[in-house]
Amino acid sequence: MNRFIAWLPDRIDRRVRVAAWLSFLAQTIIIATGGAVRLTGSGLGCPTWPLCTEDSLVSTPEMGIHGVIEFGNRLMTGVVGIVALLVLLSIWRLRRERRDLWRLALVVVLGIVAQAVVGGITVWTGLNPFIVGFHYVASLLLVCVTAAYLVRLRTVPGPRVLAVPTWYARLAYASTVVLAVSIVFGVLTTASGPHSGDVDAGRTGYNAELLEHIHAWPGYALLVLTVALVIAARRRGLPVLGWSMVLLAVELVQIAVGLYQARNGLPPLLVGIHMVLAALMAATMTAFLLRMTEPAPAVAAATDAELAASAR
Template sequence: MPATVDRRVRLFAWLSFLSEVLIIGTGGAVRLTGSGLGCPTWPTCTPESLVPTPEMGIHGVIEFGNRTMTGLVGILAVLVLVLIWRFRRQRRDLFVLACIVLGGVVAQAVIGGITVWTGLNPFIVGFHYVASLLLVCVTAAFLVFAYEPAGPRVRTVQRGFAALAHATSAALALTIVFGVITTGAGPHSGDADAGRNGFNAELLEHVHAWPSYALFALTVALVIASYRTRFGGRRWVVALLAIELVQIGVGLYQARNGLPALSVGAHMVLAALTAAAMTVVLLRMKRREPLEQTAVA
């Protein structure tokens, strides 16, 4: 039985992860350039054409480009599943995650279609982003497991550290949820005729900041605790803090400069990277016990 999967699985798993992050960036570009209805129908771009026509201009190109990215993400998900197939009995964890990613990509495409059909309903747009972010987390988890041997996972940290890490992840989840709701009330609707969610954007900016303050404080505490306890994944805790610092800088800049489109897009991608780093930190709280070692015990 192989201790770990081969390099090809890891390579395409990395490509799958990067493509999931990239599609968040391209999806953000669609909305932030007002190209949300650049292709007014789905799954075709227009009722008569699969691809954008010259009359549709740059908005059609941008929207269709994001749809093309969905195809790339799907192909990579299929390749990962095909490569992991022969390990499916020894590495059921990886096989299940690969299936989740492929199913998630299909669901992601369908949600994208519903987004177009509903004229960029802000709640559907927000749900579409959250679904994409969850796929980033799942592909990050796949990468963590792909570098581990087969065997049961055993917790290696004290309960206090685990509780602090889970509290940090809860603060992150709240920050993202309120960030999505705030965006749905803001000026970047994806199309001039698209509606907003009706909430007070200025008030939501403050509400969104509250869990982000808690997230930063908890992450600092987590960094300190990781060094005191010699946590094996402390470099990922430091990476989490570093991404948050950049995210805070971008957030302050966009709030003080009228939400420039580029900074909003960067904020979206950084949120996905923060969630991925948090996923790795949580998973690093356990380690694998190789099956051979377990059998001897």
């Protein structure tokens, strides 16, 4: 055991970074596989939980393709959990020095456990649309946490201060609220639309067409706000210019996909892409917000001194 602990990283090296990227990718992929479950009508492919059937842990041939798809998504939960534990192990020796990373890694592990329980409740309630929507939002938040972890890997620990004007930060936070509103109404729209996950699953009863328009309004408002953020960052030479442009690019793609799917009868594949893009957009926003800060002057000076000493 001592030999194993000694083998674990004692600094942010390639092993730590690879584990972090695998965690981010796994959290994104499970949104895609979860979307596939619902969009193919496989939500009750495994009608019980935690077993797939009352007598079998895995799907059986009699359950057909729906059982395979649903059980595959359950297997993906195990993959996500294993990767999250690898991230936790990768910073075990750094848990005191980098408490920020340790806490984020713990949030992901605990979130995965909670998500497994929510997934079980989803099955027990016959794919209640509100619980299904909550399940998706929770997955999206875990994508954001893994994105925050990736950003924090490349930053100096310690107190941080704003690297942008206060008014710019407020505009960015307002954009985040608008994004959240758009995502919530997007979830409600999907919960009221045709892709229920199973022919017998209930719907919210809300007007899906009306919700579709309400979902689009904050999306367009977010686009306008992001354009303002990009222009301001470029004119002021702010350090977040790159991330603001990435955010704008993701939004443009998301809007294009949203418009196409709405005008072409909601093709399942495009709905799934729209779901994944929403998670990536939220992750990009997370990175953008975190990049608005920089180490406090005292921390930056100490870091420069350490680098100078190591150079000698």
